[in-house]
Amino acid sequence: MRRRFARHLNLLRWALLGVAIVVLVVFLLAQRQSVDVSYGQSPAPSARIEEGAAGELGDATVPSTDEMTALVTADPVVRLPGAIARWDEQRVRAAIGGHDTRILVAPPGLDEAERKRVRKVRNATVRVIGTEVSGGAYQASADTLPGWRAQFATGDVTDQLVALIAKLRGVPAPPDRDDLRWREPSGPELAAVVGDLRSDGLHVGAGATLTRVPENAARAAFSDDAWYVVLPGQPYGEPLPRYGPALTRLAPDRPIVLMYGGWIEYHGPAEADFADLAGASFYAQFEGRLSRYDYPQQNVLGAYLDRVTDIRYAGLFDRPLPYRPFDPLRVALPALPWIFAACVAAFLVLSVRSLRRSLGGPGDPRWGGTPARLAGLTALAVEVSLLTDARSNPALTRSIGKLQAARAALDDGLPEPHVRTLLDDAAAELDDTALVVGIPSYRPDHYLQGRLS
Amino acid sequence: MSPPLLVWLAGGVLLLGAGFLTTVLPRRRSRERERRVAWSAARAAIDSAEVSRDATTERVPEAERLLTRAELIAAERGGPTAARAAADYARRADQLWRGHG
Numbered sequence: 119m120r121r122r123f124a125r126h127l128n129l130l131r132w133a134l135l136g137v138a139i140v141v142l143v144v145f146l147l148a149q150r151q152s153v154d155v156s157y158g159q160s161p162a163p164s165a166r167i168e169e170g171a172a173g174e175l176g177d178a179t180v181p182s183t184d185e186m187t188a189l190v191t192a193d194p195v196v197r198l199p200g201a202i203a204r205w206d207e208q209r210v211r212a213a214i215g216g217h218d219t220r221i222l223v224a225p226p227g228l229d230e231a232e233r234k235r236v237r238k239v240r241n242a243t244v245r246v247i248g249t250e251v252s253g254g255a256y257q258a259s260a261d262t263l264p265g266w267r268a269q270f271a272t273g274d275v276t277d278q279l280v281a282l283i284a285k286l287r288g289v290p291a292p293p294d295r296d297d298l299r300w301r302e303p304s305g306p307e308l309a310a311v312v313g314d315l316r317s318d319g320l321h322v323g324a325g326a327t328l329t330r331v332p333e334n335a336a337r338a339a340f341s342d343d344a345w346y347v348v349l350p351g352q353p354y355g356e357p358l359p360r361y362g363p364a365l366t367r368l369a370p371d372r373p374i375v376l377m378y379g380g381w382i383e384y385h386g387p388a389e390a391d392f393a394d395l396a397g398a399s400f401y402a403q404f405e406g407r408l409s410r411y412d413y414p415q416q417n418v419l420g421a422y423l424d425r426v427t428d429i430r431y432a433g434l435f436d437r438p439l440p441y442r443p444f445d446p447l448r449v450a451l452p453a454l455p456w457i458f459a460a461c462v463a464a465f466l467v468l469s470v471r472s473l474r475r476s477l478g479g480p481g482d483p484r485w486g487g488t489p490a491r492l493a494g495l496t497a498l499a500v501e502v503s504l505l506t507d508a509r510s511n512p513a514l515t516r517s518i519g520k521l522q523a524a525r526a527a528l529d530d531g532l533p534e535p536h537v538r539t540l541l542d543d544a545a546a547e548l549d550d551t552a553l554v555v556g557i558p559s560y561r562p563d564h565y566l567q568g569r570l571s
Numbered sequence: 572m573s574p575p576l577l578v579w580l581a582g583g584v585l586l587l588g589a590g591f592l593t594t595v596l597p598r599r600r601s602r603e604r605e606r607r608v609a610w611s612a613a614r615a616a617i618d619s620a621e622v623s624r625d626a627t628t629e630r631v632p633e634a635e636r637l638l639t640r641a642e643l644i645a646a647e648r649g650g651p652t653a654a655r656a657a658a659d660y661a662r663r664a665d666q667l668w669r670g671h672g
Binding site: 135138142145452455456458459462465466469472473476511512515516519520522523526527530532533536539540543 | 574575576578579581582583585586589592593596597600604607608611612614615618619622623625626
């Protein structure tokens with residue numbers, strides 16, 4: 119009964135060790151950490167697009183370098199066919215201040231070779247390709263939302279020209295000015311836009327280079343209920359129709375994306391938090407390409423919507439978490455260390471128990487009659503010693519030696535079989551002694567039986 | 572460090588330690604015991620051989636050589652194997668002397 123219980127305890131001990139190891143392994147395998155800290159996997163495409171594949175190269179071309187040089191020599195400001203950049207003549211003239219400054223304005227969407235031809239026109243102090251302003255070793259670009267708005271909505275490069283010319287002359291540049299003016303849209307204008315929006319959510323102004331909203335990007339960025347108003351690039355110097363607030367008043371809960379040429383505005387829910395961030399991050403990244411090339415509005419809008427998707431998936435704005443199914447591992451993970459600790463503790467207790475049992479030495483109750491046999495044989499040796507002579511003495515002495523060794527072994531707690539072997543040797547010697555002496559009752563077997571009975 | 576992490580670390584160390592101790596302690600104990608048993612037997616055998624030598628009248632060089640070797644081994648101490656070798660020599664010497672006695 120007791121032994122079976124002990125065996126069960128031993129089994130339990132190893133079972134606990136197994137459980138602890140399994141728990142440890144589960145815990146280690148559940149450690150899924152990565153450097154990717156996205157709120158979710160943004161579905162916006164991130165593949166690189168080949169140059170020219172997005173329709174950014176326009177139809178416009180430029181004459182040869184020599185011809186352009188001749189044109190620039192003849193006229194301080196040369197506008198090549200298709201050029202879109204505009205500026206405030208008065209401010210630029212003030213910045214030039216009577217120096218000989220010649221400006222060459224090229225259309226956007228030139229390919230690499232054409233841009234190189236433009237850059238080789240040595241006598242042009244300032245080159246404007248699309249709305250990209252460069253001159254000497256410098257390039258001027260807008261770095262604020264009003265600056266980008268003026269540049270991409272109306273092709274206004276006044277600030278860039280003024281800054282670049284001031285830099286080339288070595289004088290401090292005057293501060294940027296936001297000259298863009300707004301106007302409230304007229305009743306019929308607004309009615310036409312709202313009519314289009316109510317029917318299919320999209321209004322495309324005459325001259326806009328967009329046929330349809332990029333569907334996947336739009337669905338990922340906003341839900342399907344967003345409104346898109348796409349207008350062509352606005353004429354420079356005229357006020358822009360301010361559709362944003364008017365449409366927001368009509369549909370306060372609807373995301374509204376407004377496009378003036380290459381300029382995109384967001385109106386609607388979370389506008390205060392969201393619009394500037396999306397615009398700044400988009401134009402800060404793509405300003406260079408948008409100013410140099412002649413992208414269709416469709417592609418600009420697609421890129422903007424991808425950026426919006428990325429921002430929303432970055433977790434900056436309220437967006438419900440995706441549904442997470444019940445995962446027993448996730449629920450159990452916090453408890454695993456304590457299960458492990460309990461297993462370890464129980465294993466330790468049982469180990470200590472088994473250690474103490476296996477180290478248990480002297481004082482073990484299972485020793486039986488070995489000490490009694492030692493005592494009996496010792497008494498026999500003492501009795502026989504009275505009767506021995508020269509012939510029987512050696513055997514007796516040897517037996518006493520063995521008895522002493524057995525006693526020392528018993529005192530040291532050496533295992534019982536060894537003590538018994540020593541006693542057997544001593545008994546054999548005593549047996550010899552008894553035989554030599556000739557008294558059979560002194561033979562150990564007889565003698566011990568007599569004493570014990 | 573967070574408490575669960577400490578639990579894992581401490582638990583792992585304790586498990587390793589427990590496994591090590593439960594293996595090493597009994598083994599060391601049993602080896603020590605084996606050594607002492609062997610020496611106990613060897614000493615008993617040497618004592619017996621000495622008694623037999625003293626009881627024998629004639630000299631037995633072979634037995635004396637064996638006993639000397641056993642005593643030398645015993646004087647140098649050593650592990651169970653040495654003890655068993657010493658006991659073996661002593662026993663053979665004992666038998667030689669008893670044969671002549």
